[in-house]
Amino acid sequence: MLTFAHKPDFGPLLNIYLSFHPGVQLSAWLKRRNKMASNLKLLVKGAEQVVLVCKSGEKFLTKEGMQNLAIIENGSVVIGHDGQIKAVGSADSIESQFRDTVFDKVIDATGMCVLPGLIDAHTHPVWAGDRVHEFAMKLAGATYMEVHEAGGGIHFTVKHTRAAPPETLLEGLKGRLERMLRAGTTLVECKSGYGLDLNTELKMLSVIDAAQRSMPIGISSTYCGAHAVPRGKTMEEATEDILSVQLPAIQKQMTEGSLQVDNVDVFCEKGVFDLNSTCRILQAGKDMGLNINFHGDELHPMNSAQLGAKLAALAISHLEEVTDEGIAAMAAAKTSAILLPTTAYILRLPCPRARDMLDAGVIVSLGSDFNPNAYCCSMPMVMHLACVTLKMSMPEALAAATINAAYALNRSHSHGSLEPSKQGDLLIIHAPRWEHLIYQFGSHQELIRFVIIKGTIVYVNDKVLDL
Numbered sequence: 001m002l003t004f005a006h007k008p009d010f011g012p013l014l015n016i017y018l019s020f021h022p023g024v025q026l027s028a029w030l031k032r033r034n035k036m037a038s039n040l041k042l043l044v045k046g047a048e049q050v051v052l053v054c055k056s057g058e059k060f061l062t063k064e065g066m067q068n069l070a071i072i073e074n075g076s077v078v079i080g081h082d083g084q085i086k087a088v089g090s091a092d093s094i095e096s097q098f099r100d101t102v103f104d105k106v107i108d109a110t111g112m113c114v115l116p117g118l119i120d121a122h123t124h125p126v127w128a129g130d131r132v133h134e135f136a137m138k139l140a141g142a143t144y145m146e147v148h149e150a151g152g153g154i155h156f157t158v159k160h161t162r163a164a165p166p167e168t169l170l171e172g173l174k175g176r177l178e179r180m181l182r183a184g185t186t187l188v189e190c191k192s193g194y195g196l197d198l199n200t201e202l203k204m205l206s207v208i209d210a211a212q213r214s215m216p217i218g219i220s221s222t223y224c225g226a227h228a229v230p231r232g233k234t235m236e237e238a239t240e241d242i243l244s245v246q247l248p249a250i251q252k253q254m255t256e257g258s259l260q261v262d263n264v265d266v267f268c269e270k271g272v273f274d275l276n277s278t279c280r281i282l283q284a285g286k287d288m289g290l291n292i293n294f295h296g297d298e299l300h301p302m303n304s305a306q307l308g309a310k311l312a313a314l315a316i317s318h319l320e321e322v323t324d325e326g327i328a329a330m331a332a333a334k335t336s337a338i339l340l341p342t343t344a345y346i347l348r349l350p351c352p353r354a355r356d357m358l359d360a361g362v363i364v365s366l367g368s369d370f371n372p373n374a375y376c377c378s379m380p381m382v383m384h385l386a387c388v389t390l391k392m393s394m395p396e397a398l399a400a401a402t403i404n405a406a407y408a409l410n411r412s413h414s415h416g417s418l419e420p421s422k423q424g425d426l427l428i429i430h431a432p433r434w435e436h437l438i439y440q441f442g443s444h445q446e447l448i449r450f451v452i453i454k455g456t457i458v459y460v461n462d463k464v465l466d467l
């Protein structure tokens with residue numbers, strides 16, 4: 001198999017050239033053209049497997065599509081100077097097709113596998129003050145809401161994040177993104193939500209923007225000012241503040257071009273934001289052009305899934321307590337379910353019903369939920385948990401962490417699979433089959449040899465050991 005981004009049409013150019021050089025033979029012209037035009041950025045050649053995930057421009061995968069990923073045995077990938085994939089195919093076909101091409105960089109992937117860069121569809125990575133002490137409380141039996149209501153949890157992080165200068169937050173964020181990158185994440189959703197007031201929410205969103213400008217990892221930025229009801233306010237007052245103060249100020253900065261925000265989020269939960277407030281905030285965000293992507297049905301069944309479907313939400317996260325009606329509504333509305341296996345694991349919650357969602361045709365994606373409660377930067381670890389605790393198969397987990405996560409972030413036109421014209425984001429792992437990335441849990445730092453974004457190597461691990 002060999003696929004190209006564009007079928008080149010040399011007809012018009014050829015005619016012009018021949019009209020100025022009537023004596024020139026066609027074959028001589030072609031040789032000269034090849035010599036002049038053939039320089040590309042990166043060739044990854046001879047990989048044991050190249051996992052495309054999908055190959056026909058699918059925007060997401062469901063049901064059997066998630067079980068049958070597109071894979072090329074003994075394959076190669078070509079990336080151009082624009083950072084886009086130019087061709088993927090069998091090593092032989094790429095070799096003969098690009099024989100005359102000069103590459104800036106060639107990676108011999110013998111003994112290795114190539115996968116699309118992983119996409120983490122749900123994180124809270126901007127904060128100050130860790131919560132290791134709360135981990136001990138939870139191990140001793142305290143529930144998430146007990147810690148939250150006692151002033152810990154999100155409130156603890158809000159206090160520390162409000163007090164932190166932006167430089168400190170940026171430094172912390174960059175360190176976490178760096179860890180994610182080394183674990184194979186090339187696109188990550190990043191939420192605000194530890195400010196709960198205008199200034200701190202803007203500070204967090206600006207810090208996310210600054211990280212995006214200075215790091216290669218791709219970011220989808222989410223305003224999550226409705227992550228908790230701030231101390232001293234009722235839910236109604238907090239909702240009014242978001243609708244009449246925070247969202248308009250964010251919209252102003254977006255219009256002026258000083259802030260980039262992609263999604264709007266609310267924690268729709270008993271004791272946090274109810275269905276009505278959630279609906280009003282999400283609708284207001286949508287009216288500003290943001291994608292709806294929110295927390296729902298986590299600790300109690302709230303009918304969040306039905307609300308999200310009604311609002312044409314792109315994604316809803318958690319869903320540990322989703323109902324059958326909610327699942328059916330999400331499948332019909334093509335609202336992606338972002339499942340977060342780390343949350344149920346850390347909090348010892350019932351797991352989200354991944355199998356029921358998959359069987360119903362819901363677009364299941366995955367996120368790490370990295371936050372001070374669930375300190376996990378590793379999508380390979382998340383995929384492993386998804387397989388063991390949510391009963392997903394390895395191909396389902398990979399589809400959920402690539403093309404479907406890209407869909408949840410409205411990026412599946414450019415991310416999530418290794419197809420021509422998509423961004424050249426990929427991982428090269430030192431293993432004879434791609435499944436080792438999930439199977440060898442906790443070992444991604446030993447397996448991942450290269451992380452590549454837009455055809456540029458952004459991480460090389462030369463300490464990979466054969467076991």
Ligand SMILES: N=CN[C@@H](CCC(=O)O)C(=O)O
Pocket residue numbers: 124153154157267295298343369371372373374
């Ligand atoms: N559930 C709400 N928000 C986060 C936790 C945030 C925190 O505890 O700081 C989550 O997705 O798990």
Ligand SMILES: [Zn+2]
Pocket residue numbers: 122123124295317369
């Ligand atoms: Zn979350």
